[in-house]
Structure formats: C-alpha cells, structure tokens
Amino acid sequence: MDYYFLLFAIMAVGAGIFTITVKDALPSALGLLTVFIALAALYLHLHAPLIAIFQVSIYAGAILVLVVFVIMLLITPDEALETAQKNISYRAMGAILGVYLIALLIIGLKGINQLVAQKSLPEGFGKPSQIGDLFFRKYILHFEISSVLLLVALVAAIYLAKKRA
Amino acid sequence: MPRRPIVKKEYTLGERVYLVEIAKGLRLTWKHFTFNVRASFRKGPHTVPTCWQYPEDRREIAPIFRGAHMLQLNDKGQELCVGCGMCARACPAKCITVKRGKPAEGEEDKYAGKTMCASFEVDMLRCIFCGNCEKACPKGALVLGQDYELAEYEPEKCIYDKERLLANFQRAKAEGRLKPPPKPIPVDAPPPKKKAAAGKAAKASASEKAAKGKAAAPKEAKKKDDKADKAKE
Amino acid sequence: MADWQIDLIKVVFIWVWVLLIAVIMTWVERRASAMMQDRLGPNRAGPFGLLQPLADGIKLFTKEDIIPERARKILFILGPPLFAFPVFSAFAVVPFGDKIVIGGKEIILQVSDVSIGFLYVLALSAIAVFGMVIGGWASNSKYSILGGLRATAQLISYEVPMGLALLTIVLLYGTFSLREIVLQQQGTFLGFLPNWGFFKQPLGFLIFLVAAYAEANRVPFDLPECESELVTGYHTEYGSMRLGLYLFGEYVNLVTLAAITVSLYFGGWGLPYVDMSKYLGPVAYGIASFLVFTLKQAFFLFLFVWVRWTVPRFRYDQLMGLGWKALIPLGLINLFVTALLVQLTI
Numbered sequence: 001m002d003y004y005f006l007l008f009a010i011m012a013v014g015a016g017i018f019t020i021t022v023k024d025a026l027p028s029a030l031g032l033l034t035v036f037i038a039l040a041a042l043y044l045h046l047h048a049p050l051i052a053i054f055q056v057s058i059y060a061g062a063i064l065v066l067v068v069f070v071i072m073l074l075i076t077p078d079e080a081l082e083t084a085q086k087n088i089s090y091r092a093m094g095a096i097l098g099v100y101l102i103a104l105l106i107i108g109l110k111g112i113n114q115l116v117a118q119k120s121l122p123e124g125f126g127k128p129s130q131i132g133d134l135f136f137r138k139y140i141l142h143f144e145i146s147s148v149l150l151l152v153a154l155v156a157a158i159y160l161a162k163k164r165a
Numbered sequence: 166m167p168r169r170p171i172v173k174k175e176y177t178l179g180e181r182v183y184l185v186e187i188a189k190g191l192r193l194t195w196k197h198f199t200f201n202v203r204a205s206f207r208k209g210p211h212t213v214p215t216c217w218q219y220p221e222d223r224r225e226i227a228p229i230f231r232g233a234h235m236l237q238l239n240d241k242g243q244e245l246c247v248g249c250g251m252c253a254r255a256c257p258a259k260c261i262t263v264k265r266g267k268p269a270e271g272e273e274d275k276y277a278g279k280t281m282c283a284s285f286e287v288d289m290l291r292c293i294f295c296g297n298c299e300k301a302c303p304k305g306a307l308v309l310g311q312d313y314e315l316a317e318y319e320p321e322k323c324i325y326d327k328e329r330l331l332a333n334f335q336r337a338k339a340e341g342r343l344k345p346p347p348k349p350i351p352v353d354a355p356p357p358k359k360k361a362a363a364g365k366a367a368k369a370s371a372s373e374k375a376a377k378g379k380a381a382a383p384k385e386a387k388k389k390d391d392k393a394d395k396a397k398e
Numbered sequence: 399m400a401d402w403q404i405d406l407i408k409v410v411f412i413w414v415w416v417l418l419i420a421v422i423m424t425w426v427e428r429r430a431s432a433m434m435q436d437r438l439g440p441n442r443a444g445p446f447g448l449l450q451p452l453a454d455g456i457k458l459f460t461k462e463d464i465i466p467e468r469a470r471k472i473l474f475i476l477g478p479p480l481f482a483f484p485v486f487s488a489f490a491v492v493p494f495g496d497k498i499v500i501g502g503k504e505i506i507l508q509v510s511d512v513s514i515g516f517l518y519v520l521a522l523s524a525i526a527v528f529g530m531v532i533g534g535w536a537s538n539s540k541y542s543i544l545g546g547l548r549a550t551a552q553l554i555s556y557e558v559p560m561g562l563a564l565l566t567i568v569l570l571y572g573t574f575s576l577r578e579i580v581l582q583q584q585g586t587f588l589g590f591l592p593n594w595g596f597f598k599q600p601l602g603f604l605i606f607l608v609a610a611y612a613e614a615n616r617v618p619f620d621l622p623e624c625e626s627e628l629v630t631g632y633h634t635e636y637g638s639m640r641l642g643l644y645l646f647g648e649y650v651n652l653v654t655l656a657a658i659t660v661s662l663y664f665g666g667w668g669l670p671y672v673d674m675s676k677y678l679g680p681v682a683y684g685i686a687s688f689l690v691f692t693l694k695q696a697f698f699l700f701l702f703v704w705v706r707w708t709v710p711r712f713r714y715d716q717l718m719g720l721g722w723k724a725l726i727p728l729g730l731i732n733l734f735v736t737a738l739l740v741q742l743t744i
Contacts, residue, residue, distance in 0.1 A: 053517045061524020068531050072547055127513050190708040194434045201433040216437040
C-alpha cells in the first residue's frame with residue numbers, strides 16, 4: 001500500500017475539484033497551486049527530481065504567479081465569478097472538452113498493465129546530468145525549436161508592450 | 166536677481182556603477198559603528214556623545230522653565246497665598262480652583278496675609294503650562310517650577326491639591342531649584358513738564374503716556390515694594 | 399540508530415538553529431543599526447539588550463489578533479504561513495558543515511543532499527512569493543493589493559538575474575548540489591588565491607548578491623516593506639503573531655540567502671588555505687567546519703544589516719530598471735565569458 005502516492009494523489013484530485021468548483025478566483029488559483037505541488041511530490045516519487053523542480057519553479061512559480069497577477073489586477077476580492085459560470089456557451093464548451101479529455105484518459109490508460117510491474121531503473125535516471133545529456137544529444141532539435149518558440153513569445157510581448165508607448 | 170544656470174551633470178560610468186560610492190558609504194558607517202561600540206562598553210553615563218541616555222543623563226533646565234506648579238513660602242516660612250483667585254481667573258484652561266478662607270484661631274502666623282486659601286487645586290491634565298497664573302499672582306505665591314516628570318498611573322493623582330503644591334516647593338528648595346524672582350519690567354520716565362510748546366497733540370499723547378506711565382509705575386512700584394518687603398522679610 | 403532517526407535529528411536541529419539565528423538577527427539589527435546611527439539601541443532589557451528579542455516575542459504573542467471585517471478570512475490566515483514555511487524549508491539543502499562522526503557513523507552535516515541542490519531553493523522562493531500575493535489580496539484594501547502586486551513583481555523580476563548567476567555556477571562546477579560545489583572549492587586558484595567562487599566569478603557574485611538583496615526585500619530594494627512603514631503594502635492589515643510570522647520569515651529568508659552565498663562563493667565550511675581535517679579529530683572537525691560556516695554566514699548577515707543602514711532605497715522604477723536593464727545583460731555577459739573561459743581551459 002503506497003501511502004505516499006495515496007496521500008499526494010488524493011491531495012491533487014481534491015485540489016483539482018476545489019479549483020473548478022469554488023466561486024472565487026484567487027482561491028481557485030491557490031487550489032491550482034496545491035495541484036502543482038502534489039504533482040511535484042508525485043514526480044519525486046517517480047525518481048524525477050528535476051522534473052519536480054521544473055514543475056514547481058516554472059509552472060507554480062512563474063505561470064501561476066502571472067495568473068495571480070491578472071486576478072489581482074482585475075478582480076476585487078468581493079466579486080465572484082458567477083456571471084462567467086452561468087454562461088450557457090461556456091458550459092457547453094466545458095462539457096465538450098471534458099468529455100474529450102476523459103476519452104483521452106481512457107485511451108491513454110490502456111497500456112497501464114505493463115507499467116505496474118516494477119522495473120529496475122537505469123543508472124543515473126532522473127539526474128540533471130542525464131537530462132542535460134538527453135537535451136543536447138538526442139533531443140536537440142526539440143530543444144532548439146522550443147527556444148525559437150520562446151523567442152517568438154518574447155518578441156510578441158515586446159511588440160505588444162511597445163505598441164502603446 | 167538672475168538665477169544660477171541649471172547644470173545637468175552627466176554621470177561617468179564609474180559613478181553610474183555606484184559601487185565605489187557604496188563602498189565609501191560603508192566605510193563611513195563602519196567608522197561610526199566601531200566608535201559607538203567602544204563607547205557602549207565604557208562605564209558611566211553619557212558615553213555616546215550624541216545620544217543622551219535618559220534617565221541617567223538629564224539636560225539642564227533653564228531657570229525660567231515652566232514646569233509643575235508650587236506654592237511658595239516666604240523667608241519666615243509663612244504661606245504667601247491669600248486665596249484671592251486671580252490665578253484661577255487668569256488661567257486659559259480653567260484648571261485652577263481656589264477657595265478662600267480665614268485662618269483658624271491659633272494659626273495666624275502660619276500665613277503671611279490676613280486670609281488664606283482653604284483649598285487650592287490645579288488639574289495638571291488640563292494645564293497648558295502657559296504661566297499666566299504665575300504672572301497674575303499678586304503675592305508671587307504660585308510659581309511654575311522645573312519639574313517635568315509628571316506622569317502618573319491614575320488620572321486622580323494628577324489633580325494637585327495644596328499639600329502637593331507645598332511639597333513641590335519644599336522639594337525644589339531642598340534641591341536648590343527655586344524660581345528666581347521675576348525681573349522688574351522697565352517703565353519710561355514721565356516726560357518733563359517744560360515741553361509745553363510741543364503742541365496739543367503732542368501734549369495729549371505725552372499726557373496719555375504720562376498717565377499710562379504713572380498708572381503703571383505706581384502699580385509696578387507697589388508690586389516692587391511688596392516683593393521687596395517679602396524679600397526683606 | 400536508523401537513518402531516518404538521524405535525519406529527524408538533523409531536521410530538528412536545523413529548525414531550532416535557524417529560528418535562533420533569526421531571533422539573534424533581530425537583536426543584531428537593532429543594535430548594529432543604532433551603533434551606526436550614533437545611538438545605543440536597546441540596552442535596558444538584559445545586559446546589552448540581549449533579552450530584547452524575548453520581549454518582542456512576548457509582545458507579539460500577547461497583542462490582540464485582529465482580522466479586518468472585509469478581509470477574506472481563510473486567505474488572510476493562510477498568507478503568513480505560506481510565506482514563512484517555504485523559507486524555513488529552503489535550508490534543507492544547505493551544507494552547514496562537513497562530515498561528523500558520532501558513534502562510529504559518518505554523518506554529513508546537511509539535511510538532504512539531493513541532486514537538484516540550489517534549484518530547490520529557487521523553487522521554494524517562488525512559492526514564498528505567493529504568501530505575499532495572498533496576504534496583500536486578502537486584506538481587501540486598495541493599498542495592500544497594490545503593495546502586494548509591486549512586491550511580487552519585484553521578486554519575480556529578480557529571480558531572473560539570480561538564475562543567470564546560478565547558471566554560471568553550474569557551468570563552472572558541473573553540478574547543482576551545494577555540497578559538491580563546496581567540495582570543489584578547496585585548494586588554491588592561480589597559485590595564491592583560495593579556490594573560492596568569489597575569485598573565479600566576481601561579476602557573478604555581484605549579480606547574485608544584488609539579486610539576493612532584492613529577493614529578501616532588503617534595502618536598497620525594500621520598497622514593498624517600507625511602504626508598510628508608510629501605511630501601504632501587503633502587511634499593513636496584519637497584527638500580532640501573523641505580522642510576526644511575516645517579519646520572521648523575512649529574517650529566515652535572509653539567513654538562507656546568506657548561507658547559500660557562503661556555500662556558492664566563499665567556500666562553505668572550509669578555511670582558506672588550511673585543511674582542517676588533517677589537524678582535528680573527526681568530531682572536532684565536524685564542529686569546527688560548522689563554526690567556520692556560521693562565522694562566514696554571520697559576516698554576510700552583518701553585511702545585510704550594514705548595507706541597509708548605509709544606502710538609500712531605490713524608487714520602484716529604478717528598481718525594476720536595474721533588474722531588467724542592467725542585471726540581466728550583465729548576467730548574460732557573465733555567462734558567455736564564463737562559458738568561453740571554461741571551454742578554453744578544458
């Protein structure tokens with residue numbers, strides 16, 4: 001009985017349900033933070049400490065901070081998100097996407113029987129040096145393309161910011 | 166007046182980096198730090214020159230400082246206050262309450278005057294320490310002393326009655342911090358009568374001044390005489 | 399003794415030690431700042447005011463705990479712990495000494511030597527940012543929200559130069575783990591200098607130090623904090639122990655940053671030219687390395703206080719301009735030059 005996994009899995013699922021059901025914006029963002037931390041703990045359990053740190057420092061530490069910025073700038077603490085939640089077209093889109101995601105999950109979980117058996121991990125699995133090795137030898141094209149993507153985002157941000165000035 | 170031309174100074178790269186300035190600032194602060202650390206280890210009051218450690222170091226108080234009130238006695242040990250209530254009239258904050266009374270049968274030599282104050286209360290919480298009462302007192306009985314540490318834990322204790330005011334005086338006398346007598350205000354001498362040709366206006370104004378001078382002079386003279394008498398006594 | 403018991407003892411020791419240093423830092427701050435300002439600081443509570451932190455603690459505990467009426471209660475209560483706990487936990491990867499031998503077992507003086515090392519600290523400071531954001535927003539007052547926003551913007555924009563300085567460290571030493579970085583800083587460099595990161599990377603040290611001051615919200619970057627002295631800012635509405643947790647968390651953040659600066663740039667627990675393990679027995683060596691580390695850390699903590707009372711604080715636009723327009727290009731230049739030098743010597 002893997003208590004570590006159970007604890008963080010329940011935390012992740014519970015926080016996820018909290019995120020999508022609560023009526024205020026900032027508690028919802030905090031629920032998302034809890035989901036990220038639980039996921040990071042699960043990555044640690046899977047012997048991938050670097051991915052766990054990426055999850056926390058990039059996802060929770062940068063992206064979620066920007067989301068929280070937007071919430072803080074635009075929404076006062078007294079407002080609630082009722083108007084957005086009552087909109088029919090949003091609900092319809094949400095339902096369609098939800099069904100799609102569940103279908104994906106079911107298809108993706110088909111090969112889970114092979115994952116349950118415990119395998120022995122190769123030497124240096126999950127260490128940063130190994131991931132750096134993979135980045136710069138096997139997956140270097142992917143690395144460069146993602147850096148070009150980031151460059152595009154940077155240029156777009158600067159252009160948008162400069163346009164008003 | 167022509168203004169000085171405004172010179173906009175461009176900073177050099179060294180100054181913009183700011184690190185050298187920070188280092189100079191750090192050196193200055195370090196000098197202060199070491200000086201004061203050594204000063205804090207020395208024994209005795211007032212080791213750090215710019216910082217007075219109250220209550221060990223206290224500043225000198227000017228003799229005309231307006232602090233807590235006290236009711237004075239004359240040289241023979243008699244109470245000067247006659248209970249006239251001029252101080253209560255003069256007080257802008259209405260904090261003095263005086264009740265006049267006659268001295269009891271066998272105690273007439275405790276008091277300098279024919280009457281005395283049966284009760285005399287000063288509410289220190291209302292007092293603004295302006296000194297009007299001191300100026301108004303005809304006998305020079307009520308003066309403001311040099312005591313400024315007046316905090317109490319209960320507001321009732323801040324209403325000083327006659328005993329407390331007399332005790333203030335005794336304490337000040339013991340410490341040698343009595344209030345010096347007020348300096349007499351100089352008055353112009355009345356103009357000589359030979360200047361009759363100066364004209365009616367001049368004469369009128371001169372006579373006004375003379376009248377004022379004469380009116381002030383006798384009062385001042387009387388006050389001076391009173392104080393001289395008291396000083397003599 | 400089992401391994402987990404040893405780890406538990408280390409965790410408890412580090413908690414107590416860090417709390418103790420943070421408490422002593424409050425005293426040092428008040429006394430040292432007073433000495434620099436030609437006055438004496440607290441000297442009534444105990445000799446030289448040493449019991450003053452105790453008095454402050456008692457005062458904070460016994461003050462009335464007010465939650466403003468229009469504040470969001472749960473988030474208001476959640477703000478301070480969300481800020482304080484990550485900064486406490488960040489000390490887990492700091493090597494505060496070399497090995498010590500107790501009862502025949504060799505114990506490294508570091509709570510956990512993970513392969514990700516100081517990235518853990520970066521990630522935790524990212525979470526600590528949330529504590530400020532939530533504290534400001536939950537107070538539900540215009541000034542708190544704006545103050546929290548500015549504090550957050552300052553913190554996340556100074557994470558980038560810090561990351562760049564740390565990137566050059568990784569380039570030099572090839573590892574994220576702080577213990578291995580300290581181990582690689584033994585010996586001499588160029589024959590006469592100690593092999594410390596400071597001599598190999600002076601510009602990187604400068605960038606890291608400036609970014610550390612900004613991350614810790616200390617002068618000259620303490621506009622979010624001083625705003626609350628001017629009755630704005632994210633911890634305006636907090637009182638008693640919640641404010642205590644915020645202020646305490648700041649001091650613990652300082653302690654952690656000083657410890658990391660020492661580990662990365664000043665050789666951690668080693669003396670400059672002397673190898674202590676040759677002269678001391680195993681237990682004494684462990685204690686001596688701990689003492690050396692603490693002394694170096696104390697110097698950096700004093701440097702934090704010293705700079706605070708020397709330099710005036712920056713305006714907000716100057717602050718952000720420094721972070722984005724000066725430190726990031728410098729960090730990139732540092733990265734390129736270091737990469738070139740590393741490539742040329744290997």
